Amino acid sequence: MRVKVKRWHGVAVWRWDVPNEEVCGICRVPFDGCCPTCKTPGDDCSLIWGECTHVFHMHCLLRWLQTEGSRGQCPMDRRTWGINFTKLFFLL
């Protein structure tokens, strides 16, 4: 007997590339879920990585940056916020 794979239906699960059970530093929701204003995780509510290596829900961070007190800084370490573009292929 000889068998050969002709067709293959695979299943994969995607996760954000963040440590297990880590939560967004702004809204405290685990990254498996979405930010408080969204309903479904995924492309509609993606994450954003800073040059400082901190991660947030993109919506959370944008709302933060719009506040007076943010002064364009990372809410965790108060360094000037810069996006880590290597994690954001889909934006390019």
Next chain:
Amino acid sequence: MSSRSRQNTINRINTNANNNNNNNEEERGGAIKRTRLDNANYTSTHTFSSSSSSSTAVAAATASSSSSYDNFIGKTSKKYDLVNHGKDLIFPSHKPIPDRPNDAVRQGPQKQPIKKLVIKGLKDKPKLPDNYEEVTWSKLQAAVQAIFNYQRIGTSLEELYKACENLCLHKMAPSLYKRLAGEIEEHLKVEKTKLENNLNENDTLLIVVNKCWQAHCEQMGLIRSIFLYLDRTYVLQTSGVISIWDKGLEIFQKQIMSSSAGDIKKKTMNGLITLIRLERNGDSVDRRLLHSLIHMFIDLGIYCPSFENLFLMETRSYYHHEGISLVSEITVPRYLKHVKKRLREESDRVSNYLDWKTKNPLTKVVDDELIKRHVDTLLEKGFNDMMEDQHADEHIQELGRLYDLLARVNSLDRLRLYFGNYIKKTGSNIVNNVNQESTMVEDLLALKKKMDSIVAISFDRNYNFAHAVKESFEVFINQRQNKPAELIAKYVDLKLKLGNKRMDDLEIEKTLDEVLVLFRYIQGKDIFEAFYKRDLAKRLLLNKSASFDYERSMLSKLRKECGPGFTSKLEGMFKDIDLSRDFMNSFYHSRISENLRTNIKIDLYVNVLTQGFWPTYSPAPLILPPVMAECQEIFKEFYLSKHGGRNLKWQNSLGHCLLAAEFPKGNKELVVSLFQAVVLLQFNDLKLKERISYEHIKEHTGIEKKELDRTLQSLACGKVRVLKKHPKGRDVSPTDSFSVDEMFDVKFFRIKVNAIQMKETLEENQETNERVFLDRQYQVDAALVRIMKMRKKLSHNELVSELLSQLKFKAQVSDIKKRIESLIEREYLERDSEDPSILKYLA
């Protein structure tokens, strides 16, 4: 009717008649005077029309003014014959004889040329002879006596009428009335004596009394017609004087019915009661006799209350005994049928010979004695049997009868109680039967359908009964935790899965709606969701869904039922499937996949899932052959290049493949799970009949023991056996070895071997349950903290009851206690130092 109200009615009728005819009366009065002066034949102007001449021989006789006396007598004696034969004659006792003159007569004067009539006063006032009254009365008296004695009347009717009229006109009406009454009384005294002497024979009693009564009516009818003028003038104009007919009744009542010596009234009543009892027993009796005598009582004003009370008492005792003996002798359905029959009979009785006013009290007596008294006995003895399903149609009818009868005595609440208890008992048996789980949902659906149709057909769509169905289902279905919810989810899976009996759109919609009703009753909807989700995932990922339309229809039903929160994750699953399709499209058009197709020649399709939407699967290790591993890497690279910041993890347990297989007996295509595929690949290029050991396979595939056992078993011990197990047997053991079945041959080209993937394993089942319990724990913790954060300080009991009101599933108090302890340990809460039953929130 009481005699007073009856009298009122008569007065009212008389007054109306009087008013209506006032004009006619005047006109006629004038005419009478004229004709008297003119000495003309008054009869020509006194022609009466009769509106109901058929029933009133008297009126007819009066109306035929031109008929000869002999003719008149002839007519009446014919009537007498009828009476003697016991024919049923109805004498209108309270209807005044119509006294409108013929239209022709009334209009007569207008049609003729008007003549002026000049009346000159007489010079001498005419004087009556001294003995005028006596002479005239003796003429009338003779006639009355003749009537009573069935003799020829020696004077013409016209003359008698005129005699009466003349006496009235000479103001002798009061004494005439008195004399007439005296004459009637004398006659009835004689009759009474005759009756009393005749009463010994009980058989004939009723007949004799009836004869006497009929004769009285007949005779009074004739007398009334002779003394019509008296009735029309003196009686109408004098208050306190009753009509000749009524006077006759009064005397009859006083003389005959009040006879103490013979007690005629009592004996007659008892005779009637006996006759009715005989009829109830099934004998045929003379209903005309009953009718005549009962209406005699009505006319005499002694029907109500005397006779009616006696009759109702007898009825009560009759049905009291019948009810008690029948309810234990015959089956409940037969009893109910019998009661219906009795009610019909009694209703007939009312229309045949009783006063219609007896209908309500009579019905109430029957209802009381045959139904109300036995409500609980009937329900206890027969209800469950009637609910069972031997002859569905018949039972539905019987239940309808039961409902109708109990509704009559306001006992539907009892019926509802038994109905609810029956459902609870039956449903509880279904739900708690551990050996019949495979048919539980179907059995519940059948029960629901049956109960619904009973409510719709037998119970008049009564809302309370529909509510009882709902209530009872909610009670028993939640008696057993979790399992019903799980089985309902699996039932839906069965309906939505490919390869089942084909159903058309309507059928499947109907089935889904029905099962959704059961779902509605379930308290632990999270269990349903967990199992539903697991099955849905398999249907979607293994391409086993019968139709995406049905899937979406079910989803929208669930959303409608439980709100969008319940279905958002399920919807997310569909979204992932759609996104994956789009993504695979772009993958196929990429250069990378071109390379894959030309060099590796594997057609790869990947569903990429969002973790949060799907069930959590435990990792399933697998060593892929290098070609497949390369294939996977290519895809992963492409995916991550399109989706930054993500990781991909493969779910091997959900993968499946199509294999091209060359067997000595021919080529086949095998549809297999990824595990099966990898195992089969181990057998490529072996020598004929060469075996490889279990351990070898395990080592080279990396599959965990349990999974590998299942996989090997499906390939070597299932329906389609590609492999041979050595030694033979149903169970796989680590010491077994395997070889290819070189003789493998089945008639189909494409063979599905991966049914095990759809099947739920015991571990999977436990895992799903455990995940729900874990999730419930989180919910309890979160709710406890939420409540305490708001209230700051609560007693233990207050906290528990507030928590229970917030949870959507049934939680055990002992479990909650454990969660509170755990929160104290984790320093969310603390106990009050003075009163340990008080809990405080720690900020």
